[in-house]
Amino acid sequence: MSGNTGRNYDVHGAATIRILGNDPVSNLLDRTLGYFKSSPKEPDLTLVLGEYPGKDWRPEGTLVGDRFLYDRSSETTTVLDRRVEGEPRMSHIEYVVTGDLRAAGGRVSVYVPNLRRPVTPASSLRAELGRRHLRRALLAAAGNPLSLRQVVRQAEDITEAVIEPFLYYRLPSKGLSLAHATAFSSGADATLYAGTANIGKSTLALGFVREKRVFLGDTLVVLSERGDVLPYPGLVKLHGGHLAQFPELGGRLAKGLGRIGSSLLKGELSDHPKEVLDSLPQLQMAQLFEEVIIPKRCMLGSVFLAKRGTFSGPARWEVDNESAARSLTVDLVWEVEAAPWRNGQFMHSSDASEGSDFLSRSAEHQARIMDIMRRSVSKAKCYVLQLPLKAPVALAKDFVPELQPSK
Secondary structure, X not given: OOOOOOEEEEEOOOEEXXXXXXXXXXXXXXXXXXXXXXXXXXXXXXXXXXXXXXXXXXXXXXXXXXXXXXXXXXXXXXXXXXXXXXXXOHHHEEEEEEOOOOOXXXXXXXXXXXXXXXXXXXXXXXXXXXXXXXXXXXXXXXXXXXOOHHXXXXXXXXXXXXXXXXXXXXHHHHOEEEEOEEEEEOOOEEEEEEOOOOOOHHHHHHXXXXXXXXXXXXXXXEEEOOOEEEOEOOEEOOOHHHHHHOOHHHHHHOOOOHHXXXXXXXXXXXXXXXXXXXXXXXXXXXXXXXXXEOOOOEEEEEEEEEEEEOOOOXXXXXXXXXXXXXXXXXXXXXXXXXXXXXXXXXXXXXXHHHXXXXXXXXXXXXXXXXXXXXXXXXXXXXXXXXXXXXXXXHHHHHOOHHHOOOO
């Protein structure tokens, strides 16, 4: 693909990304990064889909853990998709990374050679008939919107294992940091609603956007050390509860299928929401609700740190800015570095191969993030929002002024 300018993205002037490829996986990644599309620039991160680093390239290096080969001579990390004994097959290669994904500067290339393909309508039709699943068979005949399940999963994996860690390590050198939170604005100031998975970030974002149409990010946003919230409007991960609370979303997901196909898909969404939503490509907020406004930046006005537990009832209290910054930092570090679905060995393999201390390097990076978070929230009002385990997410509206209905 030499000479191919590919698809280019500029994340707030702090990191540039290029995707080379013309396939369903690259199309989904383009949708994920669509807000940041830019003219061709020299990329900090290049994603090459469907190719190895070279025609005669073969994996070499020191085995670290049971899935990672690190070649010190070429700064190349080969990530295998399974534990293998002996020489790995080319089909076992998940990623080939040249350069240091965790560096504050320099260029990185990530090759994803073995791309997953959509299921053809014919094979899906035969499979569903074999399972005696008539509605799914009719849906396959109508265009098979569920054919991208494996493609969707691979695009999500690349986002979580490559793109987000790259931004996590690259942005702090420019005074920016990701934050694991949703953010919205009712005026000049932004409200940050942060917390671990299943705390209701996406649900509150959907409700707020449906009413006021102003949106900065669903599960990730960018904070600056100057106190700004910058948008990171990626794809919205829907679940069955969202469809129950926002029934109009079913129609958005079925758009373009025609009357019969739309009716069939809505039936499947009603009966098997998780399975179907896992198979459908995710959409941007602007595709779910019309006339969504995405400000270029907003000053951070308030931070709500949501926590669920065996509490007797909901409550809210103000906390100092240092505590809020620490909480945001810990949550982000867990999300990118420590959570079990991330490739921790992959990110630290070069240090392990060289015998260096990745923990001290990681601690230095976390300290930099903490400094950015501290500066970012320094002028904001910060609160802890306590919610009982079984309390509905909508209960948060009673404690967050920005979520109150417009009068």
